[in-house]
Amino acid sequence: MTDFSTNQTTRKQGRAGQIALRWGLYLILCLFALYYLMPLFVMLTTSLKSLEEIRTGSLLSLPRNITFDAWSTAWSKACTGIQCEGLRPYFWNSLLLSVPAVMISTLLGALNGYVIAQWKFKGSNLIFSLMLFGCFIPFQVVLLPMARVLGILNMAGTIPGLIFVHVVYGIGFTTLFFRNYYVTIPQELVKAAKVDGAGFVRIFWSIFLPLSLPIIVVTVIWQFTQIWNDFLFGVSFSQAGTQPVTVALNNIVNSTTGVKEYNVDMAAAIIAAMPTLLVYVVAGKYFIRGLTAGSVKG
Amino acid sequence: MSVMLEVKNLFKNYGSVEILKDINVAIEKGDFLVLVGPSGCGKSTLLNCIAGLEEITAGDVMIGGQNMTDVSPKDRDIAMVFQSYALYPTMTVAKNITFGMKVRGVDAQTQQSKLAEVAKQLQMEPLLNRKPGQLSGGQRQRVAMGRALVRDPKLFLFDEPLSNLDAKLRVEMRTEIKRLHLDLGATMVYVTHDQIEAMTLATKIVVLKDGIIQQIGTPAEIYNNPKNLFVADFMGSPAMNLMPATTSSAKSGTQIQIERENDEPLILNDKAGLNLPKDVIVGLRPEDIVEAGFRAGTGVQTATCMVDIVEPAGADTYVMTKLGGTEVTTRLHAETQATPGKPLEFAFDLGKVSYFDPDTGSRLN
Numbered sequence: 001m002t003d004f005s006t007n008q009t010t011r012k013q014g015r016a017g018q019i020a021l022r023w024g025l026y027l028i029l030c031l032f033a034l035y036y037l038m039p040l041f042v043m044l045t046t047s048l049k050s051l052e053e054i055r056t057g058s059l060l061s062l063p064r065n066i067t068f069d070a071w072s073t074a075w076s077k078a079c080t081g082i083q084c085e086g087l088r089p090y091f092w093n094s095l096l097l098s099v100p101a102v103m104i105s106t107l108l109g110a111l112n113g114y115v116i117a118q119w120k121f122k123g124s125n126l127i128f129s130l131m132l133f134g135c136f137i138p139f140q141v142v143l144l145p146m147a148r149v150l151g152i153l154n155m156a157g158t159i160p161g162l163i164f165v166h167v168v169y170g171i172g173f174t175t176l177f178f179r180n181y182y183v184t185i186p187q188e189l190v191k192a193a194k195v196d197g198a199g200f201v202r203i204f205w206s207i208f209l210p211l212s213l214p215i216i217v218v219t220v221i222w223q224f225t226q227i228w229n230d231f232l233f234g235v236s237f238s239q240a241g242t243q244p245v246t247v248a249l250n251n252i253v254n255s256t257t258g259v260k261e262y263n264v265d266m267a268a269a270i271i272a273a274m275p276t277l278l279v280y281v282v283a284g285k286y287f288i289r290g291l292t293a294g295s296v297k298g
Numbered sequence: 299m300s301v302m303l304e305v306k307n308l309f310k311n312y313g314s315v316e317i318l319k320d321i322n323v324a325i326e327k328g329d330f331l332v333l334v335g336p337s338g339c340g341k342s343t344l345l346n347c348i349a350g351l352e353e354i355t356a357g358d359v360m361i362g363g364q365n366m367t368d369v370s371p372k373d374r375d376i377a378m379v380f381q382s383y384a385l386y387p388t389m390t391v392a393k394n395i396t397f398g399m400k401v402r403g404v405d406a407q408t409q410q411s412k413l414a415e416v417a418k419q420l421q422m423e424p425l426l427n428r429k430p431g432q433l434s435g436g437q438r439q440r441v442a443m444g445r446a447l448v449r450d451p452k453l454f455l456f457d458e459p460l461s462n463l464d465a466k467l468r469v470e471m472r473t474e475i476k477r478l479h480l481d482l483g484a485t486m487v488y489v490t491h492d493q494i495e496a497m498t499l500a501t502k503i504v505v506l507k508d509g510i511i512q513q514i515g516t517p518a519e520i521y522n523n524p525k526n527l528f529v530a531d532f533m534g535s536p537a538m539n540l541m542p543a544t545t546s547s548a549k550s551g552t553q554i555q556i557e558r559e560n561d562e563p564l565i566l567n568d569k570a571g572l573n574l575p576k577d578v579i580v581g582l583r584p585e586d587i588v589e590a591g592f593r594a595g596t597g598v599q600t601a602t603c604m605v606d607i608v609e610p611a612g613a614d615t616y617v618m619t620k621l622g623g624t625e626v627t628t629r630l631h632a633e634t635q636a637t638p639g640k641p642l643e644f645a646f647d648l649g650k651v652s653y654f655d656p657d658t659g660s661r662l663n
Contacts, residue, residue: 191351192384196398196445197372206397210388
């Protein structure tokens with residue numbers, strides 16, 4: 001009986017300890033979340049305040065009068081250098097450049113990965129290693145040679161030129177993603193399809209692509225984030241009408257005359273970051289799933 | 299009968315490694331050829347070479363009288379069932395089965411009627427709209443078979459199709475494959491490492507080891523007259539007893555002397571007038587060593603041996619005894635009175651004996 005009761009007390013103590021641990025864990029997680037959300041909070045609140053309020057109030061206080069003036073200014077009126085059209089035209093530039101670049105690099109990555117994983121040929125591993133090598137070359141290193149190549153191809157300063165740069169730079173990563181995913185697919189599948197009479201393209205289209213949704217999502221998120229957020233290539237290889245939104249944001253923030261319009265800067269920054277946030281929120285759960293899918297699939 | 303498959307002087311190398319060496323096999327229409335051997339012997343590679351999924355280094359593959367050596371798999375008129383089944387994961391069972399016809403541009407109506415026919419044959423009509431992921435191992439196996447059957451090819455190829463199934467299902471599917479073979483009269487090539495599958499299914503067996511054919515023959519030939527020690531040991535379960543012995547001529551035939559621990563040597567007299575070297579290896583299957591009085595015939599000789607271990611297996615009792623330095627398995631009737639540590643009189647059926655050269659391993663009689 002005594003044994004039983006002591007057993008009970010220790011068990012109770014153990015449970016209390018566990019609950020305390022859990023709460024402690026949540027507390028720490030909340031603190032971290034707050035820490036990371038703080039900048040976003042400041043950005044959001046500042047963008048909704050008037051300049052007057054920003055000057056007089058505290059950085060962390062909530063806006064007294066919510067106004068969207070800063071947002072509309074940022075979107076269509078803010079000045080980037082001498083032009084005052086806001087972010088809008090550059091936002092379109094970014095879309096026009098990201099969407100095809102993401103699509104082309106993903107498709108090429110899928111094809112490359114398919115060949116390297118399932119249609120091995122002499123030297124295919126070497127080619128894969130070289131592509132991987134491409135992932136580790138810093139952007140800055142290729143700036144000058146790339147500028148030269150774009151000049152030769154007559155694509156300097158154009159959106160297709162930027163698409164080309166991003167596709168070339170993205171293939172390494174997309175190939176890596178798809179190759180690692182396709183390597184887990186048994187070779188017998190290709191053999192069975194070959195015996196069934198299907199060829200290279202048919203097998204890719206009917207068997208591999210339908211299997212690839214998780215890794216396509218991963219690649220699209222990865223590429224879209226990279227390309228949309230890119231500044232260096234954007235600023236180096238574009239000219240007046242073809243600058244992406246990141247470059248325009250920089251210009252808005254850096255080229256104000258007179259009073260610094262913090263609310264407009266903040267609104268512009270949020271607008272510029274919106275698409276990647278949106279993509280991640282919509283497809284995020286596939287992202288985690290896709291990153292781990294390759295490892296568990298047999 | 300026409301020759302359906304002929305493999306001539308086939309060699310296969312991976313780099314400098316020789317996987318298959320000078321393979322020559324021919325089978326006729328309606329034959330069931332089983333390629334059997336331990337893992338790594340090249341049997342699956344040979345099947346892939348026949349299918350055209352592996353390029354061959356030298357030699358020819360003829361299917362239906364045509365030289366198919368440089369023809370791609372899809373034009374060889376073959377169907378193949380894989381060990382992992384290799385079902386297309388995103389397609390339903392019906393689509394899996396009709397994929398081959400779709401690729402070849404068979405019209406939809408023919409596809410559907412053939413699908414219905416095969417589904418009925420394999421009793422899988424209720425499964426047609428499911429995805430492979432929703433099927434059990436046995437059902438997947440059936441779908442894989444269906445995918446091959448629907449094609450109605452010249453040659454069926456099976457790459458260890460039963461090895462992923464549990465023991466009971468394996469025996470059921472084995473019978474089913476045998477029935478299909480009888481019903482269709484189709485020509486089949488089947489790879490397995492399981493010698494029982496080989497024995498039960500084959501009309502012709504090829505035993506492979508290290509990429510070299512050890513023996514080709516009917517199951518009975520392979521079982522009763524193994525050409526060398528490897529085949530003798532590999533085919534049959536429990537394996538053939540292989541006992542080192544010395545021979546000398548006697549008045550009536552050959553005297554065979556097998557050493558025993560702590561006992562006088564076992565002496566047997568083979569009356570068949572054979573010309574044997576002094577040192578031989580005597581091969582006797584467990585069922586050819588029985589309790590005295592249970593086997594009659596000209597070749598039967600009796601001798602008393604010490605019982606080592608008794609293993610009742612239901613229908614039979616396996617009794618071990620030590621002969622010639624090896625553990626010898628004998629297959630006795632279920633009600634035997636054999637007791638470990640006690641002597642027992644055994645009957646050795648020398649009418650079934652095999653002699654092997656201890657150095658080369660090849661058969662002597």
